[in-house]
Amino acid sequence: MKHGKKYVDSAKLYNKTNLYEVAEALDLVIKTGKAKFDETVELHVRLGVDGRHADQQVRGAVVLPNGTGKNVRALVFCKEDKVQTALDAGADYAGSDELIQKINAGWMDFDVVIATPDMMGVVGRLGKVLGPRGLMPNPKAGTVTPDVAKAVAEAKAGKIEYRLDKTNIIHCPIGKVSFGVEKLEENLTALMNAINAAKPAAAKGQYVRSCTVASTMGPGVHINPAKVS
Numbered sequence: 001m002k003h004g005k006k007y008v009d010s011a012k013l014y015n016k017t018n019l020y021e022v023a024e025a026l027d028l029v030i031k032t033g034k035a036k037f038d039e040t041v042e043l044h045v046r047l048g049v050d051g052r053h054a055d056q057q058v059r060g061a062v063v064l065p066n067g068t069g070k071n072v073r074a075l076v077f078c079k080e081d082k083v084q085t086a087l088d089a090g091a092d093y094a095g096s097d098e099l100i101q102k103i104n105a106g107w108m109d110f111d112v113v114i115a116t117p118d119m120m121g122v123v124g125r126l127g128k129v130l131g132p133r134g135l136m137p138n139p140k141a142g143t144v145t146p147d148v149a150k151a152v153a154e155a156k157a158g159k160i161e162y163r164l165d166k167t168n169i170i171h172c173p174i175g176k177v178s179f180g181v182e183k184l185e186e187n188l189t190a191l192m193n194a195i196n197a198a199k200p201a202a203a204k205g206q207y208v209r210s211c212t213v214a215s216t217m218g219p220g221v222h223i224n225p226a227k228v229s
Contacts, residue, residue: 019224020059025213025228026181033177034217041184043191044176044220046210047229048203051164055202057130058170060222061141062194066183067158069176070111074155075099076148077115077123077137086114089149090156094195095162103129110135114143114151162195170195188213192228 020028021099026041033039049056060147076086076094086094093099103126113130115137123137125166130136137143137171141161145151163168174187192211199207208229214220 009176016219016222019222020021022223023181023185025221025223026184026188027114028176028221029183029213029215029218030186031136032218032221035215035217037216039215039217040069040173041175041177041179041213041214041215043170043188044210044212044214045170045192045195045208047164047168047195048206049164049166049168051166053202056200057164058195058198058200059140059161060140060194060198061159061161062190064158064160064174064187065181065190066175066187068160068173069179070173072095072112072155072158074152075110075113076152077113077119077146079118082116082148086148086152089152091148091152094148099176100126106132112143112155113137114145114147114148114155116160117144117148120144122211134163160191163193174213180221188228196229 012201029041045059049058051057060114065150073092077096077099078086078094079096083094091114103198109171113135120137127136137184139145139162142151142154143158143161160172164170172191174191175184196207206225208225211228212220213221
């Protein structure tokens, strides 16, 4: 794969084979983030589990102490009596059938989907649309709940969901380059604490196999797994 000049120049600032301390790795990510926009910083964690087995799934949610730096657009599926509650809590959209029709027609102008339990029979029909985008409401992530006000507030505050992909890697945003090392480290620590706490009993051997941070357009910097386990 051929990379641009900025990427190549950034890659010269660090040793690709090194395993860095958390703060040092984040400092390098900031220095290598040379795009003209405020790049998102992502954490990629490969775990020593096999997600094909139900007892080795790793999934949950955590509120990042410093948020993600993104203006989160929240959509709530609820009955009419909770629509105003959701909107008052900060939801951008709230309702039921009319929203489902819009989504089926291709509308996707939202970042998180929350649903009350009594709406899941209807929302389930959107599985093929929301599922591949990681937007399907889920009880483990706290996005299927009768307390829509709390769920909306958490989403707006920077709550993110983490889960394994098909290669047993978790990919999550932990903020923006502009956050600086301290805030990014606080977010990374909160996320890793949640991932470590979610370790399945069936997991054997080394749990955190590798840990990498990277900005949107920058190269990946490897963190010593022992420092985040």
